[in-house]
Amino acid sequence: MNILSYGLLGLLTREESSGYDLMLKIQPHWQAKHSQIYPLLSKMENDELLASRWVQQSDKPDKKMYAVTEKGIEKLLGWMTTPVTAPVTRDEFNLRILCVGIAEDGSMRRILNERKNWFMERIRYFEDLKSRIPQDHLRVGSREFGSYILVQKGLMNAQTGIEWCNWVTQLLDGQAAIQDPCPSISEK
Amino acid sequence: MNILSYGLLGLLTREESSGYDLMLKIQPHWQAKHSQIYPLLSKMENDELLASRWVQQSDKPDKKMYAVTEKGIEKLLGWMTTPVTAPVTRDEFNLRILCVGIAEDGSMRRILNERKNWFMERIRYFEDLKSRIPQDHLRVGSREFGSYILVQKGLMNAQTGIEWCNWVTQLLDGQAAIQDPCPSISEK
DNA sequence: TTGACCATGTAATTAGTTACATGATTAC
């Protein structure tokens, strides 16, 4: 049982879903390909944490719907009381920045712009996710409350990323002093 | 050649370092254990991207110092012109939040507090890193400029994380309306 | 004396990605 397994288990307590559904639902919060998810679901079914049934569809391919078992819920509740592990971020961008000094002069600006665009794309992505959450689920304690606050987290992080990009650009342009703290820091 | 390899290569263009040194230097920007770094360095030396020599120390164990070769620099420059891949973050916290509804009432506040403390610890960590960068290296184009802006990035992200935790806490306390945008978003 | 730091490595395992494989429907 790795972390992803618990995430899938958690999503399945909300509603019965296919592996494909789960892949789409977990994407915003944990990147995983279908090739990792399908075997994991099989394994969990084998361990009797999940139960499955095939559902025929007329227009689309048949799908295998999974649901959590009593044993699965117990497992999930057990996980909920364990300490949360620290996040792991791996960003090639950081390593690029670290050795940008050895490349030609424009490369810093190039990757900075690339990253800023990526953050803007992220904002569009999260805004879209947010718009898909039904209004009546935006209450504390409602089923989608978790999704809502996580989307907001994603938006805030992307916003901060853009602010950082702007700050570095200003430094490169000589429009800001190097010791100047970043906007977000100075506000606190 | 994975991303980490290029990061190590990049650090080595700054100065000759041991595997142990590299492990410490890369930590803030890319988490990797010594057990991954040592074999990678061996492999890169085998590919003639690096050269090594043993240095005896009286008080501490002997160390193997690595330096980039001409071939290594070429490899690094080639990498610098390739498109930067998107960052990957895996955070158990997100999956917890997603299924916090099925646990007892206090669990949301518990993990929220846990995470806020982690962010505060992060700020101390990055402030410490920042204080170790010599003042005369805080210029655009200086050797440590990349480290400096990355540390600032880490500080900004942690700050945003704390703001998000506070926002969610207010929601739980009923002190903020659910549709209220987060502080950082509203400013833009 | 116990734990942290220095220093290097290998072995075993898990987690995650890429590629292989198939096939229907729908929208441009």
Add this chain to the structure above:
DNA sequence: GTAATCATGTAACTAATTACATGGTCAA
């Protein structure tokens, strides 16, 4: 017709973690 979406799986590989293994110095 060509790409995207739906839908499920396996095989091969790479990346990363955990565990095994050793051993000296220094500080609380």
